[in-house]
Amino acid sequence: MTTTDFSTLPLPPAMLANLQSLDYRTMTPIQAESLPHILQGKDMIAQAKTGSGKTAAFGIGLLSQLDVADFSVQALVLCPTRELADQVGKEIRRLARFTHNVKLLSLCGGAPLGPQFESLEHGAHIVVGTPGRVQKHLSKGTLQLDRLKILVLDEADRMLDMGFHDAILSIIATTPKRRQTLLFSATYPGTIKQMSAAIQQQPVSVSVESLH
Numbered sequence: 001m002t003t004t005d006f007s008t009l010p011l012p013p014a015m016l017a018n019l020q021s022l023d024y025r026t027m028t029p030i031q032a033e034s035l036p037h038i039l040q041g042k043d044m045i046a047q048a049k050t051g052s053g054k055t056a057a058f059g060i061g062l063l064s065q066l067d068v069a070d071f072s073v074q075a076l077v078l079c080p081t082r083e084l085a086d087q088v089g090k091e092i093r094r095l096a097r098f099t100h101n102v103k104l105l106s107l108c109g110g111a112p113l114g115p116q117f118e119s120l121e122h123g124a125h126i127v128v129g130t131p132g133r134v135q136k137h138l139s140k141g142t143l144q145l146d147r148l149k150i151l152v153l154d155e156a157d158r159m160l161d162m163g164f165h166d167a168i169l170s171i172i173a174t175t176p177k178r179r180q181t182l183l184f185s186a187t188y189p190g191t192i193k194q195m196s197a198a199i200q201q202q203p204v205s206v207s208v209e210s211l212h
């Protein structure tokens, strides 16, 4: 059995208070399975259905690693679409309410480049974006990932279905080798196994079949 009380996790009191204020009373099954490992800095493949609370699992994980005094991108979340990236950005902002001065930037295709260039000049701690647009900023030199601590592939199976395999690998090539890599996926096909082998180190696998 896993415990489902957030207070059993090594989280700062401000984060626990914020979770309470969001009415997150207990961890969902995927959060209870994954967060202890995520907070230990381990790589992970996590498989769980839509609506199971995956965003907070990696969101709490990445927020706990941030050094807000360092204005470089320390966390990157790649999502298949702009809509999903917007949802993830919104949820992480909610989770970061009590963590002062966290800057999150959304970098998605379909949005104009100009404002993104401007925002990047001011720096950001967290980037949430789609692979194509993130790759574009890397190639233009407007984004650097050399101080990245944690990389999240959200809905990794969908990103591969959409043809983002090469973009993802070329993005990862610009990140430090010593980083935490979390791979979230609704399904676990061979292509995901191959990607994991290429980008993760001794990942813990967690899988939750049913909704809470």
Ligand code: ADP
Binding pocket: 023, 024, 025, 026, 027, 028, 031, 048, 049, 050, 051, 052, 053, 054, 055, 056, 091
């Ligand atoms: P997934 O990415 O697995 O599809 P989401 O991360 O979008 O799921 O979460 C689904 C919904 O559950 C969101 O509205 C989120 O705010 C809510 N949620 C997440 N974790 C908890 C929790 N521990 N307690 C209550 N609600 C939660």
Ligand code: MG
Binding pocket: 051, 054, 055, 154
């Ligand atoms: Mg999700």
